[in-house]
Amino acid sequence: MFNYLIIGSGFAGSVIAERIANILNRKVLVIEKRNHIGGNCYDYKDENNILVHKYGPHLFHTDSKDVFDYLSNFTEWHIYQHKVLAFIDGKKVPIPFNLNTLYEVFPKSLAEKLESKLTTKFQYNSKVPILDLLKEEDTDLNFLANYVYDKLFKNYTAKQWGLKPEDIDPQVTARVPICISRDNRYFTDKYQAIPKEGYTKIFERMLNHPNIKIMLNTDFKEIIDIDYEKKKIFFLGQEFKGKLIFTGMIDEFFNFNYGYLPYRSLDLKFETIDQEYYQEAPVINYPNDYDFTRITEFKYIHPTKSDRTTILKEYPKTYQPNIDIPYYPVFTKENQELYNMYKEDAEKINDLILIGRLADYKYYDMDDAIKRALEVFEERVE
Numbered sequence: 579m580f581n582y583l584i585i586g587s588g589f590a591g592s593v594i595a596e597r598i599a600n601i602l603n604r605k606v607l608v609i610e611k612r613n614h615i616g617g618n619c620y621d622y623k624d625e626n627n628i629l630v631h632k633y634g635p636h637l638f639h640t641d642s643k644d645v646f647d648y649l650s651n652f653t654e655w656h657i658y659q660h661k662v663l664a665f666i667d668g669k670k671v672p673i674p675f676n677l678n679t680l681y682e683v684f685p686k687s688l689a690e691k692l693e694s695k696l697t698t699k700f701q702y703n704s705k706v707p708i709l710d711l712l713k714e715e716d717t718d719l720n721f722l723a724n725y726v727y728d729k730l731f732k733n734y735t736a737k738q739w740g741l742k743p744e745d746i747d748p749q750v751t752a753r754v755p756i757c758i759s760r761d762n763r764y765f766t767d768k769y770q771a772i773p774k775e776g777y778t779k780i781f782e783r784m785l786n787h788p789n790i791k792i793m794l795n796t797d798f799k800e801i802i803d804i805d806y807e808k809k810k811i812f813f814l815g816q817e818f819k820g821k822l823i824f825t826g827m828i829d830e831f832f833n834f835n836y837g838y839l840p841y842r843s844l845d846l847k848f849e850t851i852d853q854e855y856y857q858e859a860p861v862i863n864y865p866n867d868y869d870f871t872r873i874t875e876f877k878y879i880h881p882t883k884s885d886r887t888t889i890l891k892e893y894p895k896t897y898q899p900n901i902d903i904p905y906y907p908v909f910t911k912e913n914q915e916l917y918n919m920y921k922e923d924a925e926k927i928n929d930l931i932l933i934g935r936l937a938d939y940k941y942y943d944m945d946d947a948i949k950r951a952l953e954v955f956e957e958r959v960e
């Protein structure tokens with residue numbers, strides 16, 4: 579009945595389902611364990627009539643015209659350039675750290691001196707990794723590098739990854755740059771926009787096709803069996819002769835045979851505030867204070883007339899298998915080796931295609947996930 583089974587309805591699964599239905603005109607079943615489509619990009623209108631992102635703020639940005647054009651088949655856009663402030667020493671200042679930030683955190687004379695040194699030494703509009711600045715012999719530039727590293731990165735990284743600040747190695751974390759410009763935008767990609775009616779509508783339009791059936795509230799293990807020895811796939815007790823496209827966790831697919839792949843998770847706490855606006859920007863990061871990493875105010879992302887506003891605080895935490903949502907893969911050599919063992923096993927099953935951030939154990943932005951899905955469709959599905 580179905581030529582393809584797809585596990586997961588995030589961008590990886592939905593893009594491939596849409597391509598199979600429209601380009602190949604073949605039948606697809608999308609199996610999704612949550613009670614909605616869209617994976618982590620799912621959004622909905624809350625009780626304040628504000629469109630909120632259930633799994634944390636999602637801002638679309640890409641340099642790929644192909645990805646932007648492809649998504650534009652399913653949505654109109656609001657032009658939107660994302661801005662983020664960071665709460666440092668009691669002030670909210672623009673990040674990524676740039677020449678404007680200098681004047682917010684330092685007295686004017688010091689800011690002028692640092693700006694002059696930076697623009698003499700580095701090309702205007704370039705990005706200089708903190709790690710390079712930390713190696714500078716000039717005492718002023720070295721002071722600046724240490725200030726930015728200590729105030730912006732060290733404690734934020736510690737919170738995000740659950741580490742002690744003193745255990746953080748600048749060789750790994752200090753790759754983030756200072757921008758030698760007055761550009762306060764968070765991203766500099768050519769295409770930055772917000773889908774006019776939100777992300778969920780994109781998924782609804784992608785999957786709304788007579789060739790696509792969706793099964794929500796269903797873990798794939800309830801209806802699919804894998805004979806790992808014989809490398810065969812069974813669907814509802816019958817051997818399945820089509821292709822299985824899996825976008826869930828690769829270790830779960832193999833019953834955690836070699837052990838669990840570690841992730842970081844988040845506690846996401848939404849709050850209604852009884853005032854028109856709560857903060858000065860869509861996102862404010864808190865590198866050094868409080869236990870949350872950032873606060874998002876969704877009204878800025880999806881403008882809405884309302885006397886109230888909805889904010890979201892993100893508290894990073896260790897991922898507990900079967901309890902939490904796995905958000906961020908933890909990149910270590912050891913974890914990559916564990917992933918490679920699963921990947922080798924996956925490659926032995928002919929009609930299995932693994933794709934997406936959980937199956938590839940990689941941090942993908944939305945555009946990366948879409949691009950990868952379009953490539954995999956052309957290379958392995960078509």
Ligand SMILES: Cc1cc2nc3c(=O)[nH]c(=O)nc-3n(C[C@H](O)[C@H](O)[C@H](O)COP(=O)(O)OP(=O)(O)OC[C@H]3O[C@@H](n4cnc5c(N)ncnc54)[C@H](O)[C@@H]3O)c2cc1C
Nearest residue numbers: 586588589590611617618634637798826934935942943944
């Ligand atoms: C907090 C946060 C903020 C982010 N912000 C941005 C941003 O601003 N901009 C940006 O470009 N990207 C952002 N991203 C990344 C973005 O969420 C991903 O690129 C995108 O979701 C990847 O899509 P995917 O299909 O690979 O995975 P997912 O969206 O995770 O989809 C996987 C789907 O598979 C389902 N599934 C898993 N296991 C099973 C199972 N056993 N049975 C059935 N179904 C299963 C899941 O329920 C899920 O729906 C953010 C990510 C996070 C965590």
